[in-house]
Amino acid sequence: MASPQPDWAAIDRDPRFQALHKKKSSFLWGLMVFSIVFYFLLPFGAAYFQDLFKVKVWGPLNVGLLFALSEFVVAWVIAAVYAKRANREFDAMAAEIARDAHNIKGSK
Amino acid sequence: MTGRFKPYLAGAAALFASGLAHAGEGAVADEWKWLTFAVFGGIIALTMYITWWAAKRVHTTSEFYAAGRSVSGFQNGWAIAGDYLSAASFLGIAGLIALYGYDGFMYSVGFLVAYITVLLVIAEPCRNIGKYTLGDILAFRNNPKAAKTIAAVSTITVSIFYLTAQMVGGGVLIKTLIGIDYEVSVIGVGVLMLAYVVFGGMVATTWVQIVKAILLVVASLVMVALVWAPYGFSLPGFLDHAVHDEGIQKQVAKLLGTAAANMTPEELGQRFLEPGLFLKNPIDQISLGMALVLGTAGLPHILMRFFTVPNAQEARKSVVWAMVIIGGFYVLTLFLGLGAALNVGPANIVALDKGGNMAAPILAQYLGGGADSMMGNFFLAFVAAVAFATIVAVVAGLVLASASAMAHDIYVGVIRGDHATPDEQVKAARVASVIVGVVAIVIGIAAKGQNVAHLVGMAFAVAASGNLPAVLLTLYWRRCNTGGVVLGMLVGSFSAIALVMVSPNLTYPQAVIKEAKAVLEGTPAKDAVPAKASEGFVCELFAVCQNAEAAKPAAEAKPGAIENLAKLNEKIAALSDPAELDKAKKEAGKLEKDIKKAQDDLKKFEGQTTNLVGIEKPFFRLKNPGIISIPLGFLMVILGSLLFRDKRAEDMWDELYVRQNTGIHAEGATAH
Numbered sequence: 001m002a003s004p005q006p007d008w009a010a011i012d013r014d015p016r017f018q019a020l021h022k023k024k025s026s027f028l029w030g031l032m033v034f035s036i037v038f039y040f041l042l043p044f045g046a047a048y049f050q051d052l053f054k055v056k057v058w059g060p061l062n063v064g065l066l067f068a069l070s071e072f073v074v075a076w077v078i079a080a081v082y083a084k085r086a087n088r089e090f091d092a093m094a095a096e097i098a099r100d101a102h103n104i105k106g107s108k
Numbered sequence: 109m110t111g112r113f114k115p116y117l118a119g120a121a122a123l124f125a126s127g128l129a130h131a132g133e134g135a136v137a138d139e140w141k142w143l144t145f146a147v148f149g150g151i152i153a154l155t156m157y158i159t160w161w162a163a164k165r166v167h168t169t170s171e172f173y174a175a176g177r178s179v180s181g182f183q184n185g186w187a188i189a190g191d192y193l194s195a196a197s198f199l200g201i202a203g204l205i206a207l208y209g210y211d212g213f214m215y216s217v218g219f220l221v222a223y224i225t226v227l228l229v230i231a232e233p234c235r236n237i238g239k240y241t242l243g244d245i246l247a248f249r250n251n252p253k254a255a256k257t258i259a260a261v262s263t264i265t266v267s268i269f270y271l272t273a274q275m276v277g278g279g280v281l282i283k284t285l286i287g288i289d290y291e292v293s294v295i296g297v298g299v300l301m302l303a304y305v306v307f308g309g310m311v312a313t314t315w316v317q318i319v320k321a322i323l324l325v326v327a328s329l330v331m332v333a334l335v336w337a338p339y340g341f342s343l344p345g346f347l348d349h350a351v352h353d354e355g356i357q358k359q360v361a362k363l364l365g366t367a368a369a370n371m372t373p374e375e376l377g378q379r380f381l382e383p384g385l386f387l388k389n390p391i392d393q394i395s396l397g398m399a400l401v402l403g404t405a406g407l408p409h410i411l412m413r414f415f416t417v418p419n420a421q422e423a424r425k426s427v428v429w430a431m432v433i434i435g436g437f438y439v440l441t442l443f444l445g446l447g448a449a450l451n452v453g454p455a456n457i458v459a460l461d462k463g464g465n466m467a468a469p470i471l472a473q474y475l476g477g478g479a480d481s482m483m484g485n486f487f488l489a490f491v492a493a494v495a496f497a498t499i500v501a502v503v504a505g506l507v508l509a510s511a512s513a514m515a516h517d518i519y520v521g522v523i524r525g526d527h528a529t530p531d532e533q534v535k536a537a538r539v540a541s542v543i544v545g546v547v548a549i550v551i552g553i554a555a556k557g558q559n560v561a562h563l564v565g566m567a568f569a570v571a572a573s574g575n576l577p578a579v580l581l582t583l584y585w586r587r588c589n590t591g592g593v594v595l596g597m598l599v600g601s602f603s604a605i606a607l608v609m610v611s612p613n614l615t616y617p618q619a620v621i622k623e624a625k626a627v628l629e630g631t632p633a634k635d636a637v638p639a640k641a642s643e644g645f646v647c648e649l650f651a652v653c654q655n656a657e658a659a660k661p662a663a664e665a666k667p668g669a670i671e672n673l674a675k676l677n678e679k680i681a682a683l684s685d686p687a688e689l690d691k692a693k694k695e696a697g698k699l700e701k702d703i704k705k706a707q708d709d710l711k712k713f714e715g716q717t718t719n720l721v722g723i724e725k726p727f728f729r730l731k732n733p734g735i736i737s738i739p740l741g742f743l744m745v746i747l748g749s750l751l752f753r754d755k756r757a758e759d760m761w762d763e764l765y766v767r768q769n770t771g772i773h774a775e776g777a778t779a780h
Contacts, residue, residue: 006766006772008762008763008766008767009762011762011766011770012762012765012766017766017769017770020769020770021765021769024769028228028229031224031228032224032225032228032229035221035224035228036401039217039218039221039397039401040394040397042214042217042397043214043390043393043394043397044390044394046210046211046214046383046384046387046390046393047383047390047393047394048390050382050383050384053382053383054382056378058343058344059344059345059347059348060344060347060348060350060351060377060378060381061343061344061347061381062378062381062382064210064381064382064383065210065213065347065381068210068213068214068216068217069439071217071220071221072217072220072435072438072439075220075221075223075224075431075435076431076432076435078224079223079224079227079427079428079431079432080428082227082228083424083425083428086424087421087424091421094769094770094771097766097770097772098770098771098772101770101772
């Protein structure tokens with residue numbers, strides 16, 4: 001921690017940081033809401049839509065089992081989508097701000 | 109360091125040897141015990157070698173708590189899996205699937221989905237602004253002493269709940285599998301875990317967790333391959349055999365009772381793959397789901413793992429790997445559970461352990477060639493040893509989390525005001541580990557024979573209701589401050605604990621006595637009871653008014669076990685056919701066991717009418733408090749923040765928000 005403190009408020013106001021913040025927030029919370037809704041469909045369905053869950057699709061494999069298995073696939077897809085976007089876009093934006101942190105000053 | 113380590117190793121070996129001497133009965137026959145101990149010895153020796161190797165590399169605080177922040181994302185992914193896949197998930201979920209089919213598998217889903225929250229909103233920000241503990245994250249912009257104190261109390265509470273469940277479960281498991289005395293296995297787990305933590309810190313703990321996770325995944329993959337191969341690795345083919353399996357059909361008929369009267373055998377089998385055999389209360393399920401999905405992100409020993417990687421990118425990578433491993437493992441539980449139901453049969457699994465915990469080990473024995481074969485016993489020994497390693501590794505992670513809260517947050521942060529030399533800090537960490545470890549052993553032995561099933565649920569509920577709202581709002585809400593964090597964590601945690609204490613999870617003496625009497629003396633005939641409608645949503649949650657009840661058909665009188673045994677003994681006296689005699693004698697033995705258990709229960713609870721907290725009947729109807737305590741936790745953080753203004757928290761917001769997003773000034777890796 002030998003380096004002097006950057007001007008945090010100035011970085012926060014910097015358009016590059018604001019752009020990162022906006023992109024990241026909407027993307028993250030969107031994914032978050034989607035995944036929570038998708039997850040709770042399973043206990044809701046198992047409780048209130050048993051007739052649908054019992055429909056056989058492929059031999060004894062029914063909608064309920066397929067839906068439970070799809071939860072795994074969706075979780076993995078969400079992880080992959082997020083990791084890809086973060087690796088490609090967010091990391092580069094954050095790195096650029098971090099590199100430039102000491103040059104961003106409070107002057108308006 | 110290694111000089112101090114050697115006498116300790118010898119002591120541990122002597123203790124384990126004394127365990128051999130006490131070995132009584134268990135699932136493994138006496139003639140194969142040596143094989144079990146050889147496998148156990150091998151795995152213990154491997155972890156001891158890791159500890160010896162790690163001990164030379166642990167000198168600084170950062171190395172002790174965070175493995176020098178030099179664990180790679182891939183390695184940390186395995187370690188998270190090793191920290192998270194407890195014996196409860198390996199043995200417990202496989203057992204639930206073996207006994208209840210579909211509903212057991214629903215648990216698996218929640219445990220994986222939980223990591224989406226960790227990945228998206230917790231792991232990277234925490235890595236960017238934290239140092240070693242939950243307290244560090246909360247102290248960033250809140251009053252450091254207040255935040256560290258409450259975070260440490262919460263960390264220790266959650267870890268002790270989780271730890272007690274692991275210790276008690278482990279002791280019972282080892283006893284059932286290989287017959288080592290309960291106390292000896294609890295001390296064995298405690299001593300081993302202390303060796304890893306005290307000498308090897310986070311470096312040893314990480315590698316023990318990695319090794320254990322690999323062993324667990326390999327053991328499960330081999331078992332699933334053997335279970336699935338006879339059906340040509342076809343999913344419908346495999347399920348089809350489960351549907352047509354007589355043992356599974358009988359189990360469903362038993363679970364459904366009179367409702368199964370008009371169903372064909374095939375319908376019964378198919379019912380095993382449909383929801384509703386175990387989880388009967390939808391609100392309770394949703395409540396459980398909330399605690400799982402939000403609680404994992406608030407578990408201190410999981411949070412702590414993100415400080416072992418060099419930066420936020422590696423933290424992200426470690427969650428993605430953890431999701432691949434944990435998710436893959438939970439998909440396997442479907443095959444392990446159904447495979448055990450198909451090959452061993454639900455009835456035989458219940459005979460060994462009522463909760464089904466023996467499903468996976470017994471399936472291993474069957475797959476190897478059965479109880480009389482060497483391969484079968486080797487497989488069983490291997491799975492038992494993996495389960496043992498699982499418990500030790502999970503407990504080590506929990507002890508490290510509590511010790512860091514005690515030494516880093518309370519001693520160094522609050523008492524010494526962050527002024528302690530590096531040597532003092534490492535020493536404090538080791539002393540705290542020993543204290544927590546000894547406490548864990550003492551609690552483990554004291555809790556022998558106690559019902560601890562509610563403790564893991566309680567740990568998740570406290571983490572979801574106390575820790576997560578405080579962490580999440582500190583990270584993402586500008587107005588959040590010390591008042592909110594303290595109020596939210598107090599109310600969230602206490603409400604979760606209080607609701608569990610008055611929930612159906614605990615043992616209620618009157619119910620146990622009634623059940624024991626029914627076993628001994630039988631039940632009288634009952635008239636049919638019509639369905640009752642609920643008087644409202646509140647009634648589904650609290651015992652203040654009438655909740656909905658399904659109609660109950662009339663039941664005939666059932667004779668008690670004492671009467672049955674007398675009749676059976678008369679029959680045995682008259683029998684001459686050896687095969688029939690043998691069968692009758694086995695049945696008599698089972699009845700005697702039931703009678704003994706019922707009589708023991710009666711004696712144990714004689715004269716008691718109230719439970720631990722002094723109530724006769726559950727007041728809260730759900731097993732999982734999340735649906736109430738989680739929103740309450742969030743609400744209190746918001747309310748506390750708005751009521752008590754804190755200028756520092758607001759002034760620090762820009763710094764916190766910029767740093768969590770960019771990683772500027774994040775704690776770096778230490779070079780070796």
